[in-house]
Each structure stands twice: as structure tokens, then as C-alpha cells.
Amino acid sequence: MIEIKGVSKKFDNYLAVNDISINIVEGIVFGLLGTNGAGKSTMLRMMSGVYKPTKGSIIIDGQDVYDNPEAKKLLFFVPDEPYYIQGGTPRDMANYYKTVYENFDMDYFYQMLDKFGLDSKRPMKTFSKGMKRQLSILLGLAAKTKYLLCDETFDGLDPVMRQAVKTLFAAELSERDFTPIIASHNLRELEDICDNVGLLHKGSIVMSQEMDMLKCNLHKLQVVLKNEADEERLYKTFDVVAGEKRGSLITLTINGNRTCIERLIADYDTVYAEVLPISLEEIFISEAKGVGYDVKKLILD
């Protein structure tokens, strides 16, 4: 388990991460969501031991991660912009990682390279951005570490490759003790893969929950009221996270289970009312709006 306890990171006078506490249990896919500049990369770098937290601690399987090779053996970090040895080939990269990761599986790596159609002897400078991404993920998987920390890793992958990578993740999850932690602002990519998500905004954690629970407890209600005077009562009845009105159509993001919402809305005289499942993106937008990160404001201001 990765235990993040009251972690803050300050760069000079800029507070990049502010007092975050999350526990990431084993055997799940954890999605670290965040607005731009929310502190996702900083968080991952602290989790991989690149940065030392200014405050708090990050414990991986009982060991502090910073400057601790024993803890770092358990993780592999795939950064947003991976480094490739100048003039090097995939084989050179694998050779390097083989020196630092005792369990690095060369056979697996070469098999995967074949499957992904990447030449192990071809200089990496001739690779496309997507090919480099694939390579970095394959290196991470071949390291056979318990935790794989990916920063915006799916960016640059075409849909087929994204699916292929997700399949690989699924295979690893079923075969061994494996916990990928994926940071992204591309929510659609995480929606069908993450078991848990943590939402970061301006260096703070807005929420951290299981995906199923999140979806179960948060719904979208679309309603057209016969009597407009009921609108104010509507906001009081429900635990509204976010709401908007277009014409007479009111759309609310509401905390609560579906049955309860349906029961409550039945008390209103409506022209149209429907409770809809919410997407991760909508959860993200509504939660972000709750902490003052309003898309409309951003555009209109």
C-alpha cells in the first residue's frame, strides 16, 4: 500500500501540493485526476522519490520512499516526458533498467516489443512520439515492479494502442501483484480502467473515492418544472453539487443514490424528469466547480 500522509511540496514560495493524504491500496488501478497545474506530476514525482516532500511522508509498503532503494525497487515511474539515452536504442534502455531493477524481464520486454512492432535495435531518435510512449510503458511493465506510476501516459497513443496498453495492464493485474497509478486530465481514458480516483485541484485533494461508489452516489438530474417557483425548493431538496439552467431545462449534479433521487423528484409537478448516470468527466467538472474551477467562468471571464 502507498500511504500518503499530510504531504506538501513547496518550490521556493510556490505551494505545489498542499497537505494531501491518500491511501492507495494494492491491486487496483488508481487514477489521479487533476486540473492543469493541480500538482499531479509533483505528486507522482514525490511518490517515485524524485522529489522530497517539504512536509509529510510517503510510505510504500511500510518504507519511506525518498532516497530509499528498497522502496524504489517496488515502483517504476513513467514520466510525462521520458528520457531516452542519446543515440540509444530500446535495447540500450532495457540494458540500463536491467542494471537497476533486479526483476527486469528481458524476455517479456522483447516479446512485447515484437507485439507492438518496435525494433529493439532502431535508434530511438527515429521513433514517433507515440512509439516512444509505447516503449516507456513496456519498459515500465518489464521492470515487473509492484507499482507503476504513469504521468499522462496515454497521451499520444492512438485508440488501438491505448486499448492494447489497457489490455496489458489488465493482464498484469490478473497475473501478479500490480498496482498502476495513472495521472491524467483526460478523464475518458481513465473512466473504464480506474478502480479508484483521487481528484486534485490547486495542490489539494478535492476527493478520493472508489469509482463505483463515486458513480453510485453522484447522479445527474434533468428536469423541466411546470411551476418555475419550485426551482428554489428543488435546490433545497437535493444535495446539489452543481447546477445549470438552459431555457426551462434544469440540469443538476446531485449527491445521493438513484432511488432516493427518483423518490424525491416525484413530489414535484414536472413536465420532464430523468435521473441519468454521470460520467467521470462530469464528476470532474462538477467537483472542480465546487472548489471554484468553473469552466464557464474561465471562458467568460
Added chain:
Amino acid sequence: MSKSSFWINERWNFKTRHASIILNFMAWFVVLTVVTLVSQILFREGTVRNLWERTAQIIYGQTALTIGMNVIVGVGMAIEAFGWMNNMSQVDMYKSVPVKESTRFAYINLNSFIIYIGGFMINFLLEIVLLAVNGAIHENVHMYLIYMALLSITTFLGTYALALVAVFLTGNSVLAFMGGAFLNLVEMILVLMWGLGKSVFYAGYDFNVSIDEYFLGIFTPICMAINSMGALLDERYAGYLKATFTTKMIWIAMVVILVQAVVYMILAYGLYKKRYANVAGRRIVFEMAKPPIEIAILVVAGFATGLMMEILGGRKVAIIVVIVMVVILHVILKMILDSKIKFSVRGGVSLAIGAGLAILLFAYPAYDLGGYKTYVPDSSEIEGYSVIFNYYADYNYYELREDSIDDVNSTAYIYDNVIVTDEAAVEEFLDAMEDAVHNSDDDINEVGTVRVRYHMKNGRSKYREYNVNQDQYIKAYVATYSDINYRKGVNPFEYNRNIVEYFVNDEGASWNTSLSCFSFGNEGTDQNFDKDIYFRLYDAMEADMNERDVNVLVGEAPIGVLGVDLAINDGPYRGNYVNIDVPVYQSDLRTMKIVDELGWMQKTSSDFNDSISKIEITKTRRYMDDGDVYTDEDSMVEFDDPKDIEEIMKYAYSDEINITENCMLFLDYGYYGSIVTTENGGGYHGMYFAKDKVPQLVLDAFEDKANK
């Protein structure tokens, strides 16, 4: 991480450091060996064997080049070793893998050393082979080379460790290189600035002396190394090694440099551990490092500006410009160091300290706050003094010892060996100097300079230069000349007895003598003559100089300069050139007798007078302004009447006379003449008059002109 993983990482890191390997190979082999050989082939003549021999000798003998190369390689390799920290992608990769930071620090540095040793030793062995093949291996050359190799290795370690400090303080390679170079050269830069300051503010400051101080720093490896290499160089001559040489300084230097390397490495490791991983590309990594860096830059730039403006506009202007410049520089530095293009004068403490130190550093010598210019010790404080009277009369003195020849610059030689200790002479001399510093004004005529080394009773020395008028000059000279130690000290014969042996015994020696007379039209009379005559002349010159009455110097002009040039063409001291130049007076009876015998004074000045078409005499005014001596031309009169010319020429002395050290004693510097002749299609000769011997018709002509 297991031990085997350490070596695996070590090997892997080694493989990736192409830049260091190339730098090292280029430095030691291409630059030092190939460039030296090619330069020898292109610019020197000689047999192939000679070229290789010279190359080999230069490679192992050019110690400053070797040390300089060590510094360049040390700084370059430090940047290359940890340059990955300036790239965030590399930081992500290297810092996230399971390697302990201390382990990484250790194997990267170990690699640097291995790479250095690899390139250096290949070149070192090559040098030995080159020397052996060309028969240049001399008795102790092996030990010499080993000492040099050891010193080079320690110097590399020291400069590398010091450069690491700059690498971890800055976030990009260019600044790291500048910082590494600056830290390694900081002591030399400071001494250079101090020397420059002295030479600007204390006119004629003797840089020959301070150049030794140049490498006396103890905090930078390069100073220690060059200083100790200097100790070796002193023992070397003409590319050959002395049978024995002092190793104590080398050992001391190596130990000090190693201590430095350890201290700087610990400091570098502390910075490495403290450095955030996200600082790639930053100018300065640590906020708290900015003020001292800014202050250092403000002080250096402010002081340098002060020096320049002192020359261009004087002291007051300089101080104003320093203040303005420091404030502007502070704002610019804020922008650079903070990476923000924004006007800000924040950081007032740094500005105040930087500006204050810059002004103090400038004003201290400029306004002589330390009393440097007016310092004259009490006679009870000094053992004695050494003095050089004429700045332009730098004769070279040579000393041949049993086992080597050391050339000695006359200034350093006199400062070190010719010490006047006679109490009466000391009192008189100090009186003259006191008079010079307390009774000088900015409008004195006939100004000269006197350079002194005071040998203090506490074992230290103080070096000064005074501007003196002619009376002060004569008083100091007469006092000094009355001490037989001085007279014998400046007499080159006393110290050249061994040269005589070469004349007698060494067939490889050749010599040439000449008498350059100061009578017009009689300069440059050259003669070659045999050993017997040489010895007679040598003995006569020595006896005459030792017994010469000081009043002769005050009252007579020398007839010319007698020179003996000795060249050693073969044997272990081949290639050396020794010369003796001494002024000869009419009253030097023994010498003049031989000169007459040789017929060297046949031509008379009357022959020359016939060719004169005109004499132009300029009345000059010499004065001091802020320590510098200036000469103004007040007015000029011309004489073309043959009778006037004949009268003037009775009192005229060739300006060639001015090259002798005691010309200040009797020449009148208030008048300077140009003689225009018809010889060889027209020519000019400079002339002086003796003190109080300016012809009346010249004085009258100037008075007439003034009245008009």
C-alpha cells in the same frame, strides 16, 4: 543496492560518458601532444629528431600548460558528470530508479577519475616513450615526471571537486562552467585586481615582485599547483633537469590540494543532496546563494569600473560612476538571477554591501586611505633597504652556479641581494624619501622615480615607489652609493666570476664586446678581441667601478656604455646568452686606458658639428599630477647660425646618456634639444644639457621669446 550493482552502474555510466572521454583525450593527446608537435613542425626549423625532442620537452616541461589543462578538464568533466541534473527528463529517470543518492554520487565521481586517469596516463606514457626514443631522458627525469604526474592528478581532483560546487549551485551548464572557472581562478582574479589597482593608483608599482604573489593562493588547487610547479621550474634550465630539485613544496602542495579536494567534495555532496530535483534551467539553485553571488559580482564589476573611470575621468567621477553602475547592475542581476524581466531594486542589503565594498576597494588606494603613498619607515624598523634608481635601467645580472645557471631579473636580483645596511646611509636615504613624500607638490621640475624594498626587522618586506625631485634623488643616490655593498652589488662583475671561467675553459663560448659612446656621431663602435684583452678590460672595469668617487657621478657624464655579450654555444648550458652593460666615465682611468689603446675613441664631435643644420631646443616642464609624472613642452627656440651651434654643442650631451642609471644626477631635464643634421640625407639626434650648464645664449633666447 548490492555491491555488484554498484559496479554494474559504474560500468554503465562509464559507457555513456562519451563527452568526458573525448574531452580528456582531446586535452591530453590532441591539444598537448599533436598541437605541440604540429606547431614545432610548422614554426621551427630543425631535424626530425630535434622537433620530436622539443615536443617531448615542451610536453613535460610546460607545467603551466599542464596545470591549465587539468583545470579545464576538471571543470568540463564536473559539468559532464552531473549535467543530467539540468534536464528534468533525465532527473525523472535517474532519481526514480532504486539507486541511493550517495551511491550514485560515488560512482559518477569514481568514473570521472577513471576517465581522467585513462587519458592522462596514456599521454604520460607517450611522453616517456617520446623522451626515451629521442634520448632526452636525463638523470632525474623519471622522478620529475612522476612528481608532475602526481601533482597533475591531485590538481585535477581539486579543480573537479571545486567545479562541482558551481555545478550544484547553478541550473545550467553555461553558468556552471563560468562558476567553475571563476571558483578555480578566484584567487588569481583577486590578486590580479589588487595588482592592477596598485599599478593604477601607485604609479609604477613593481609588478615583477607581485607576480610571485599571483600564485600564492591556498584555497584553489590551481594556485597551489602552479606555485609548486614554479619551485620545480626554478630548478630547471634550458629544458634540462637539475641533478637535485626541491620536492618539499610539491609534497606540501599535493597534501593541501587533496585536503581542498576533500573539503570541496563534502561541500559539493551537501549541495547535491540539498538541491531540488526541479531546478533544471535555473540560474541559481539556492535562494540563499544569490546575495553572496550578487555582492561578489557587484564588488568585482564596481572596482573594475572604478579603475577604468579613474584613468578616464579622475577619482570623483569614478566614484559617481561606480555608484550608478552598481545600482544598474544590481537591477540587471535581479532580473537575471530571478529569471524575471521586471524592474526591481529589492534586495537593498546586497546592493548596499556590494556598493559599499566596491567603493571602499576603489577608494582605499585611490585616496591612499592606508597611507601607502606616504609611508616611509623609521630607521629603527628596518634592517636595510634595496633600491632601484632608474626605472629604465634594467640591466640583467646573471649568476652561474656550480650546477646550473639561473637567470635573475635585475629588479628581483637587486631587491633580494643588494641591501644597504649602513646606518648613516639608511638615515640619509630615509630623510630623502621623507622629504619626497611630505614636500612634494604638483609642480616640481625634474622628477624621477625611486623604487625601494624595505627589509623590515620582523622579516617582512615592504615595496614602495616614490616620485622625487632631482635634489632628493641626488641625496638618496649619494647616500646609497657610499655603501660599498650597494656599489659591489650593482657591479655585475662581482657576481659573474663564473662567466670568466667559461671564457677561459669553455671552447663552446663566444663573446662580443662593444663600446657605445655617447658622443654624437660615435655610437655603436663594435670590436671583437681576444681573451687576454677581455680579462684586462674586465678587471679594469671592476676596479674602476668599485673605487669610483660618487662626486664623479654627480659631476660627470659617462662617455658611453661598455658591453660584453657572451653566448654559450655548446655543452649543458648551451643557448644561454649573458650580457654585461656598464657605464664608463672619463675618470675611470684603468678602463679608459684600454679603450684608448684599442682606438675606440677616434672620432670627435667636431666632425659631427659640420653636419648640423639646425638645433631646436624645447623648454620642458615636468610635473606630477595625482602620482603620475607628465612632461609639457612650454616653448621652443631654434638656432641655425653655425657660431651658435658650435657654442651650444660645447655643452650638449647625446640623449643616449639617459639610459644609464645615474643620469638623473647631473642632467638638466628642463631643456631638451633636437639636432637636425644633413648626414645621410637628414637626421635627428636628441640632446640634453648638464645640470646648471645650460648655455647662456639658450637662456637668453628663451627670455627674449618670453618678453615678446
